[in-house]
Amino acid sequence: MAWRLPASKFGSALSAPAEWTLFDARLCRGRDGLHSRTSTIGAATLSMRTASKMDAIVTWTSMILDVQACRVSWEPGDSEATCWQYAHYFREPYDVSDGCEIDVSFELRHDGIWLAGMRTHGDSMELSPYHTWMLSDDPQRTSAYRKGIDYAVQSLRARYNGKVTVLDIGAGTGLLSFFAARAGAEVTACERAGTTVALASRIAEANQDKFKPGSVNIVHSKSMDLHKGAELAVAPHLIVSEIFGTDPLAESVLPVIADIGARFASASPPVEFLPCRCRLWGALAKVPVDWQARTESAVSCGIDIGEHMFPFESGRILVDLRDEFCDIELLTEPAILVTHRLVPPVRISGSSEAKVPLLPAPARLFEVMTLRRPEKSLRSSMHNELCIVMWFDADCSTHPRDDADDEMRISTSPTVRRGGHWTQSVQILSSGGVEEGVLDAVSAGQGCVIIRTEWNVDRTNFNVRVERL
Numbered sequence: 102m103a104w105r106l107p108a109s110k111f112g113s114a115l116s117a118p119a120e121w122t123l124f125d126a127r128l129c130r131g132r133d134g135l136h137s138r139t140s141t142i143g144a145a146t147l148s149m150r151t152a153s154k155m156d157a158i159v160t161w162t163s164m165i166l167d168v169q170a171c172r173v174s175w176e177p178g179d180s181e182a183t184c185w186q187y188a189h190y191f192r193e194p195y196d197v198s199d200g201c202e203i204d205v206s207f208e209l210r211h212d213g214i215w216l217a218g219m220r221t222h223g224d225s226m227e228l229s230p231y232h233t234w235m236l237s238d239d240p241q242r243t244s245a246y247r248k249g250i251d252y253a254v255q256s257l258r259a260r261y262n263g264k265v266t267v268l269d270i271g272a273g274t275g276l277l278s279f280f281a282a283r284a285g286a287e288v289t290a291c292e293r294a295g296t297t298v299a300l301a302s303r304i305a306e307a308n309q310d311k312f313k314p315g316s317v318n319i320v321h322s323k324s325m326d327l328h329k330g331a332e333l334a335v336a337p338h339l340i341v342s343e344i345f346g347t348d349p350l351a352e353s354v355l356p357v358i359a360d361i362g363a364r365f366a367s368a369s370p371p372v373e374f375l376p377c378r379c380r381l382w383g384a385l386a387k388v389p390v391d392w393q394a395r396t397e398s399a400v401s402c403g404i405d406i407g408e409h410m411f412p413f414e415s416g417r418i419l420v421d422l423r424d425e426f427c428d429i430e431l432l433t434e435p436a437i438l439v440t441h442r443l444v445p446p447v448r449i450s451g452s453s454e455a456k457v458p459l460l461p462a463p464a465r466l467f468e469v470m471t472l473r474r475p476e477k478s479l480r481s482s483m484h485n486e487l488c489i490v491m492w493f494d495a496d497c498s499t500h501p502r503d504d505a506d507d508e509m510r511i512s513t514s515p516t517v518r519r520g521g522h523w524t525q526s527v528q529i530l531s532s533g534g535v536e537e538g539v540l541d542a543v544s545a546g547q548g549c550v551i552i553r554t555e556w557n558v559d560r561t562n563f564n565v566r567v568e569r570l
Contacts, residue, residue: 115155115197118176120163121145121207144206154194158205160187241518242343242511247280249497249509250341253375254284257338261370268337270324270361271344271352275301275317281341282312289337293323325360336368339499341375342443347419347513347523349379349493350559355441355449362445373499374444382514383438383491385543385550385565387430387463387482388529392418422490422515422525427472428479429490430463432543435470438491438563439554444499450557456568461546466490470516487535487543489552489563492525528563536566 121144147158163174197203257265267281272290274297281288292298298321305317320327340361344352358374365372420426439453463482467474494512496502502509513523542548549568554561 114159115151115153116147116149116203119145119147119205144204147203147205149197149199149201149203152199153197155197155203156194157188160189160207243276245497245509245511246277246341246343249375250277250280251284252509253339253373253499254281254286257373258285261338265339266335266337267339267341268324268327268361270340270342270357272301272319273297273343275304275319277341277343278317278319279305279308279312281339282316285313286316286339288317289320290317291320291322291324291327293321295321324357327361336365336372338370339373339375340365343376345379345493345495345523347526348417348559348561349381349441349495350556350561353559354379354443355447355556356558358443359445359447359449362447366445375499376495376497376511377444377499378440378442378501379493379495380440381438381491381493381554381561382435383489383552383554383563384435384469385432385457385459385552386466386488386490386527387432388486388488389426389429389480389482391480392529418527418529419524420490420527422466422492423472423518424475426480427467427515428465428475430482431460431466431469431490432463432487433457433459433550436552438489438552439556441556443495452553452555454551454553456549456551458549459542459546466515470514472515485540487530487539487565489528489530489565490525491528528561530563530565534562534564536564538567539565542567 149155161174161176163176195203254265254267263285265286267278267286267288269275269278269281269288269290272278272292275290275292278288278290278301290301292301298319301319305319340358342354342358344354344357346352362372362374422429434457436455436457438455442448465479466472492513492515494510494514496507497509497511513525515525539550542550551566551568553564553566555564556562
């Protein structure tokens with residue numbers, strides 16, 4: 102996934118960019134090259150061009166690929182960037198003056214780039230930008246989880262005479278844990294990233310007036326490494342999680358829930374899970390010509406891709422269907438393609454089929470879903486290439502809720518205005534994914550197609566065929 106850093110979300114730059122070399126492959130010697138225990142230090146000087154408070158340093162990567170100095174860079178604001186930039190946050194803001202110089206050192210380790218030289222001035226927090234977006238710019242997600250957790254904890258407290266225990270897996274900065282604690286639960290929060298655990302602990306300390314002191318125990322661990330009797334003395338009443346990517350399976354939600362559910366399978370009373378399900382929505386669509394140009398750009402770099410990649414045989418693209426690609430041409434109405442149960446027993450792999458009527462004629466997504474028509478000219482589509490556009494929703498409750506606009510449901514639908522945490526995705530269908538007769542049925546605008554969804558752990562694939570009468 103690519104997370105760019107728009108200036109509107111991260112404020113103004115206090116200095117011009119500075120460059121330093123962290124790794125030079127030409128200096129590596131030996132058969133093993135740079136191995137996992139190696140670290141290197143790079144340093145640079147940042148010249149401040151205004152007086153202000155500095156609370157973070159943003160880094161990005163560029164690579165020189167050959168002796169002719171062909172360069173690839175992922176700097177902020179580059180619309181073609183496909184890699185992350187990182188904001189390294191300080192514990193406390195620094196006062197800087199116009200013209201002053203700040204010496205900065207970074208350490209390249211096997212697990213990432215870490216701020217090194219300024220640790221003597223109060224340390225720092227390395228935090229991925231999506232955490233900021235989740236917390237400050239995604240009210241629908243936050244509200245749905247808050248209401249769902251409040252309702253679940255209060256229901257459990259009424260059932261079990263007040264004492265309720267909650268396990269938050271993949272806790273991140275601890276927001277869901279704090280919701281549960283504020284509702285009156287005793288919470289164990291597990292998070293695998295050490296720096297995020299440190300930040301969550303500080304947030305907990307700063308909010309002790311919001312919930313009972315000591316009611317949140319933050320553990321640096323993967324959920325699969327938690328041991329009953331150590332971090333968890335007894336089975337929790339409720340397990341909460343938010344381990345979805347734009348592709349809901351991308352962060353391994355199914356095997357994680359299956360593992361933790363198996364360990365508490367014999368618990369009495371039974372453990373409850375929130376969210377309890379997620380649903381993958383999708384529609385058959387035409388492939389915009391724009392996406393053909395992306396493969397052709399590789400040819401201009403001297404790479405002969407021939408028929409091996411065209412048209413995107415692997416095919417998964419993250420897109421913004423609300424704004425940037427709201428003019429994609431749909432061939433069916435959106436429909437639920439598969440429902441994933443997030444309460445044990447969980448199916449880590451499987452398949453599901455959805456019968457979806459074809460539209461009489463292709464229709465733009467903004468027409469089908471009542472979105473704002475784009476001001477620019479509408480995109481043209483490829484004639485014989487199809488894709489599945491998709492998004493998901495999840496019920497932030499312990500039992501499925503079937504109200505269309507339930508307040509305890511998160512959704513990544515193009516109709517939902519949100520920040521930068523989730524978008525939508527597209528699966529380009531390979532020739533093997535579209536069976537004979539589908540293109541003819543699409544041209545005629547009659548009948549139904551069967552969209553078969555197959556999933557395995559964190560991967561999803563599709564096959565489309567015509568309904569046989």
